[in-house]
Amino acid sequence: ATTAPRIPSTRLALHHFDTSYSLHLGALWPSVRAGLLCEQKYGALLNNFAAADHVPQQLELLNATDFICEAHQKAQQWQRGAEARGCQEGSGEGRTVMQAEMMAQAEVSPPLCASISSKIKCYTFPRGDITRFRPARPDSLGLLDYYLMDAASLLPVLALNVQPGDFVLDLCAAPGGKTLALLQTGFCGYLAANDISISRTKRLHDILHSYVPKEVRDIVSVTSCDGRDWDQVKGGTFHKVLVDVPCTTDRHSAMEEHNNIFHKRRTKERQMLPMLQLELLMAGILAAKPGAELVYSTCSLSPLQNECVVE
Amino acid sequence: MAGRAALRGVRRALLRGPALPAGPGPCPRRGCGEVAALRAMGFSQEQAQRLLALQPRVGPEHREAAAAQLLLLGLNAEAALALLERSPALLRLPAQRLRERAEELRRLGLDEGRLRRAVSRCPQLFHVPRKRLEAAVRLLRERCLFTAEQLPAVLETCPSVLLEEPRTLHHQFQYAYFRMGIQQKEMVKARLFQMPFAELRNRHIFLERRGLYETPHKGQTQTSNPKLKDILWLPEKDFLASLAYSTPEEYEVFKKLLAREEEEKEEEDVDSLYTEDDDDDLDGDGS
Numbered sequence: 001a002t003t004a005p006r007i008p009s010t011r012l013a014l015h016h017f018d019t020s021y022s023l024h025l026g027a028l029w030p031s032v033r034a035g036l037l038c039e040q041k042y043g044a045l046l047n048n049f050a051a052a053d054h055v056p057q058q059l060e061l062l063n064a065t066d067f068i069c070e071a072h073q074k075a076q077q078w079q080r081g082a083e084a085r086g087c088q089e090g091s092g093e094g095r096t097v098m099q100a101e102m103m104a105q106a107e108v109s110p111p112l113c114a115s116i117s118s119k120i121k122c123y124t125f126p127r128g129d130i131t132r133f134r135p136a137r138p139d140s141l142g143l144l145d146y147y148l149m150d151a152a153s154l155l156p157v158l159a160l161n162v163q164p165g166d167f168v169l170d171l172c173a174a175p176g177g178k179t180l181a182l183l184q185t186g187f188c189g190y191l192a193a194n195d196i197s198i199s200r201t202k203r204l205h206d207i208l209h210s211y212v213p214k215e216v217r218d219i220v221s222v223t224s225c226d227g228r229d230w231d232q233v234k235g236g237t238f239h240k241v242l243v244d245v246p247c248t249t250d251r252h253s254a255m256e257e258h259n260n261i262f263h264k265r266r267t268k269e270r271q272m273l274p275m276l277q278l279e280l281l282m283a284g285i286l287a288a289k290p291g292a293e294l295v296y297s298t299c300s301l302s303p304l305q306n307e308c309v310v311e
Numbered sequence: 312m313a314g315r316a317a318l319r320g321v322r323r324a325l326l327r328g329p330a331l332p333a334g335p336g337p338c339p340r341r342g343c344g345e346v347a348a349l350r351a352m353g354f355s356q357e358q359a360q361r362l363l364a365l366q367p368r369v370g371p372e373h374r375e376a377a378a379a380q381l382l383l384l385g386l387n388a389e390a391a392l393a394l395l396e397r398s399p400a401l402l403r404l405p406a407q408r409l410r411e412r413a414e415e416l417r418r419l420g421l422d423e424g425r426l427r428r429a430v431s432r433c434p435q436l437f438h439v440p441r442k443r444l445e446a447a448v449r450l451l452r453e454r455c456l457f458t459a460e461q462l463p464a465v466l467e468t469c470p471s472v473l474l475e476e477p478r479t480l481h482h483q484f485q486y487a488y489f490r491m492g493i494q495q496k497e498m499v500k501a502r503l504f505q506m507p508f509a510e511l512r513n514r515h516i517f518l519e520r521r522g523l524y525e526t527p528h529k530g531q532t533q534t535s536n537p538k539l540k541d542i543l544w545l546p547e548k549d550f551l552a553s554l555a556y557s558t559p560e561e562y563e564v565f566k567k568l569l570a571r572e573e574e575e576k577e578e579e580d581v582d583s584l585y586t587e588d589d590d591d592d593l594d595g596d597g598s
Contacts, residue, residue, distance in 0.1 A: 014522075027556065029522065030521035030523060030556055030557070031521070031561065033521055037520040038568045128560060128564045130564065130568055130571065
């Protein structure tokens with residue numbers, strides 16, 4: 001008997017992405033595709049708990065900048081610009097155009113300014129600069145000075161906009177980069193970090209021990225439950241909920257063969273993902289207080305796993 | 312009339328015995344007889360002076376014999392001179408060697424026009440040791456399976472293949488054949504070997520990662536891949552705009568990333584990605 005030729009899972013994944021994303025992203029897809037297949041843009045999330053004041057200066061000497069701070073400055077400039085334009089007089093037609101523009105900007109700017117938490121600091125090298133960061137180093141107490149992560153992974157945490165004293169739930173927390181970022185705000189009154197996988201939760205523990213001093217670790221509760229059952233444990237108690245669901249991990253699936261979700265044996269699991277994601281989102285909603293804020297995020301480009309679930 | 316005079320001059324140069332070393336001394340005294348000889352071969356006064364300025368320690372017989380050989384190959388005086396100015400070391404080779412190498416190249420299928428063009432493109436063809444030449448030809452014939460018609464076409468357009476380390480040549484061929492799915496015919500037409508391998512890889516992988524080039528499956532004859540000649544020879548601006556749908560900025564960053572990937576992969580034997588081992592030859596049809 002002949003066996004069917006083994007097509008690598010990465011190839012299956014890319015084929016799948018080509019079919020769905022080229023429709024969805026159009027002319028942007030080639031650039032995005034190449035981006036998935038080349039090294040990601042790293043960010044160095046500064047550890048505010050480490051004694052490492054020299055690090056920002058070191059990084060700036062290398063030409064890296066805190067992209068969050070930069071965005072904050074840009075947003076402020078933009079807002080000031082919008083206000084200035086509001087004061088200007090113009091011709092009839094010009095005024096209408098300017099008014100429309102002002103309206104659009106007024107809608108966008110204030111929330112933008114507010115939600116950019118300036119306590120989280122993350123350095124990146126400039127656009128087109130592919131320099132890599134040196135590995136993280138411990139300070140005198142053994143806490144590492146920064147955490148290297150895909151810079152984009154920080155966006156959901158920024159969007160969550162943790163306020164002082166908030167009770168925060170990270171429903172699918174492992175391996176822990178976003179959890180660490182949440183703690184960097186210094187605003188969490190209480191942080192519940194949950195993940196269904198015990199082995200990945202161990203990595204979360206390691207990260208907490210490497211980066212966070214004991215008194216801060218004390219406000220973190222790490223659990224290994226199925227996130228779908230969360231509301232049965234602690235319903236309606238959180239001010240902020242982050243639901244960073246399992247997904248097709250597009251970049252990983254395009255590059256790594258090992259344990260790839262596009263392998264034939266995981267087809268059922270992959271097809272059930274949107275349902276799982278929806279259930280996790282529901283559990284997150286139920287865990288939130290009335291008036292609370294929730295962020296749903298994935299590391300996939302698929303509308304089926306993003307917009308469709310949320311809508 | 313002039314042509315016959317030139318040939319006579321050439322024959323005279325070839326029949327002369329071993330050279331007396333050129334004496335030192337002011338140019339006009341030394342040059343007088345030599346200039347005359349060169350002019351008899353068909354060089355102008357000015358061209359003869361330029362020729363004499365090259366490799367002054369070379370004896371007149373050598374100089375004339377080398378020039379004569381080039382003229383016999385069909386190059387005109389200016390072309391021969393230009394060649395010698397680019398590669399003055401040719402003047403140090405014995406005329407015998409020049410003649411023999413021309414013969415060898417002819418036997419490979421490089422007829423007059425092709426031979427002239429190949430030599431003009433690549434004067435080092437005269438210098439490369441015979442063993443290297445033979446190894447390259449053997450590779451092209453036996454491992455790459457270029458046909459008897461294709462081989463001279465490759466040699467004419469990309470004569471530097473004969474200078475290359477056979478291993479590098481093979482590597483580039485295998486990349487185009489297996490990784491890009493290109494047949495010999497297209498390689499010849501697109502003058503594959505004229506392009507430095509690194510640049511071929513940059514452009515190909517850029518297209519591939521953007522989803523614009525796909526390695527054909529076994530047996531697949533039709534693809535929507537862009538033509539090799541366009542990939543290789545479109546100016547970068549046009550390549551980016553019409554094949555890659557991208558920008559110079561994007562391409563620059565990509566090249567940097569790819570170069571770093573390559574550096575880090577240097578330990579791995581890249582060949583093993585698409586051939587079983589180095590001794591693998593092409594199978595005629597799919598298996």
